[in-house]
Amino acid sequence: MQDVLQQVVNALSVGGTYALLALGLAVVFSIMRLINFAHGDLMTIAGYTLLFAVSLVSFPLAVLLACAVAILAAVAIERVGFRPVRRANMATMLLTSFAISVILQVAFQNLISARPLTFETPALLMGTVDIGVLVARSQIISIIVTLSILVALMAFYNGTIIGMAMRAAASDFEVCRLMGVRANSVVAAAFAISGFLAAVAGVFWVAQRSSVDPLMGFLPVLKAFIAVVLGGVGSLPGAVVGGFLLGALEVLCRALLPPDYSAYRDALVLALVVIILVIRPQGLFGQTAILAR
Amino acid sequence: MGEPLLNVDDLEVVYGGIRAVRGVSLTVSARETVALIGPNGAGKSSTLRAIMGLAPRTGGQIRFAGKPLPSAPEDVVKGGLTLSPEGRRVFADLSVADNLKLGGATLSPGDRAHEMDRALDLFPILRDRIASPAGVLSGGEQQQLAIARAIMSRPRLLLLDEPSLGLAPQMTAFILSLVAKLRESGLGVLMVEQNVRVAFEYCDRVYVMVGGRIVRQDFENDARDLDEIVRAYFGVTAA
Numbered sequence: 001m002q003d004v005l006q007q008v009v010n011a012l013s014v015g016g017t018y019a020l021l022a023l024g025l026a027v028v029f030s031i032m033r034l035i036n037f038a039h040g041d042l043m044t045i046a047g048y049t050l051l052f053a054v055s056l057v058s059f060p061l062a063v064l065l066a067c068a069v070a071i072l073a074a075v076a077i078e079r080v081g082f083r084p085v086r087r088a089n090m091a092t093m094l095l096t097s098f099a100i101s102v103i104l105q106v107a108f109q110n111l112i113s114a115r116p117l118t119f120e121t122p123a124l125l126m127g128t129v130d131i132g133v134l135v136a137r138s139q140i141i142s143i144i145v146t147l148s149i150l151v152a153l154m155a156f157y158n159g160t161i162i163g164m165a166m167r168a169a170a171s172d173f174e175v176c177r178l179m180g181v182r183a184n185s186v187v188a189a190a191f192a193i194s195g196f197l198a199a200v201a202g203v204f205w206v207a208q209r210s211s212v213d214p215l216m217g218f219l220p221v222l223k224a225f226i227a228v229v230l231g232g233v234g235s236l237p238g239a240v241v242g243g244f245l246l247g248a249l250e251v252l253c254r255a256l257l258p259p260d261y262s263a264y265r266d267a268l269v270l271a272l273v274v275i276i277l278v279i280r281p282q283g284l285f286g287q288t289a290i291l292a293r
Numbered sequence: 294m295g296e297p298l299l300n301v302d303d304l305e306v307v308y309g310g311i312r313a314v315r316g317v318s319l320t321v322s323a324r325e326t327v328a329l330i331g332p333n334g335a336g337k338s339s340t341l342r343a344i345m346g347l348a349p350r351t352g353g354q355i356r357f358a359g360k361p362l363p364s365a366p367e368d369v370v371k372g373g374l375t376l377s378p379e380g381r382r383v384f385a386d387l388s389v390a391d392n393l394k395l396g397g398a399t400l401s402p403g404d405r406a407h408e409m410d411r412a413l414d415l416f417p418i419l420r421d422r423i424a425s426p427a428g429v430l431s432g433g434e435q436q437q438l439a440i441a442r443a444i445m446s447r448p449r450l451l452l453l454d455e456p457s458l459g460l461a462p463q464m465t466a467f468i469l470s471l472v473a474k475l476r477e478s479g480l481g482v483l484m485v486e487q488n489v490r491v492a493f494e495y496c497d498r499v500y501v502m503v504g505g506r507i508v509r510q511d512f513e514n515d516a517r518d519l520d521e522i523v524r525a526y527f528g529v530t531a532a
Contacts (some may be wrong), residue, residue, distance in 0.1 A: 161398050164391050168384040174347060175382045180370035180399035180446055 002133040007255050013139040015247020016146030017201050019240045021224035024197035026239035031190045034093040037194040038216025040112035041104040042195050043202035046070040053186050059122040067199040072193025075188050108214035115211035125207050142204045162189055232286020297322045299479045305352030305473045306343045315505035326482040328492035331502035337485040341452050345369050355496045371399050377447035381439040385428030389419050392427050412441040414468040415437030433464040453484040456489050469495045
């Protein structure tokens, strides 16, 4: 029983990070029809900001700073990189996102360091909490923060005009403009939210791995992309469910696979994802037509 | 009659090398309902879209309330124009209430609540469906929602693109009688309509548009000869 509880905590913790990242991808995709592969580099930006800021200010303040810098970076990337190609087709925008990602990674390598920098986990995230089973405090904090953010985002999307406009723009951008809502505001808000979500995920990622490197965003954003596809491209609830499901599958494989086979964990998880997509090609919450638009 | 509310002068619209609108001039005054009729591809919807800033205005001038009309849709709406688009295009996943709130996105929260009450008084069926997703409403209800959403921004001129499309005649009559009420409160209305009878029954003036140009206008109330117009109208389309 204790083992099960431990694995549930692990699944919620890992899945929560994927869910935040997947949601960040989905928020932008729902409005722009763009899978932003530079999303992982926003994580990296948050990671470096945290690493440098934590030596100057308290950890909570450093986290806030990391979020602020990632939000600004996301909005700047939209303004400089994506706005000029906003009316272009999906392939052009996808290539633009790869280009931005590569430019940022090379910049990190040349301006900061090509090697991983060590991050000293702050005392706040160390230690364990007894919830019937001893679990890492960092995991509990990440679960609470993730769930709080998801609830706050739901309130934002349902309770504010800009949130409603973002939902409306996801289904009909042109008519959304006819409501007097500025297209640029909606797109900028989507990128700001995605930057914030990437930053929070980046903080968890760095805190758990105790290092920051120029390519650290690549793997998690790839996983987040898988979560988005699993949940259904274009669906925000789908991205969240896809993230948690992917996390649960990973934790399940880690717990059940014999140690000799642990190298096949990712392959097994992806095989399970493929099986789900064969049964339901549009993903769990997706609409079949969305990629055809 | 004083200066018209909307004054479109020699409007040109070119999409991808095709001249969809060729030198269209028209006016609409406050408390006036004007129809723009014509066959498919005549450029009627392009004219409305260009007025709203959704299609590029490649020539001519548009003045609204004596001033040049801005080119961005957001500014056009803030200036006092609004469009209920062809095919309703309500936000299907959003509730009726959220659709209406978005219609009043440019207003303060207090004004938005006031306008929502007014819109729901005019379209009471929407009050009963207030929490339903707009996508589950019937065609007639969606058309009412589209118009209610459009008037949430406190416009002075309402543009209606094909309000009768896909609706039963009784529902069309009901909706246009509500539009007539709006006109009595001071609103100007410019309506694109394929149904010639509807246009003549509900509008003060009618422009006939063919091939991107206005080919006839100035039909007076007492001199309307619907048969003649229908003959001319279909005669042109057949040619």
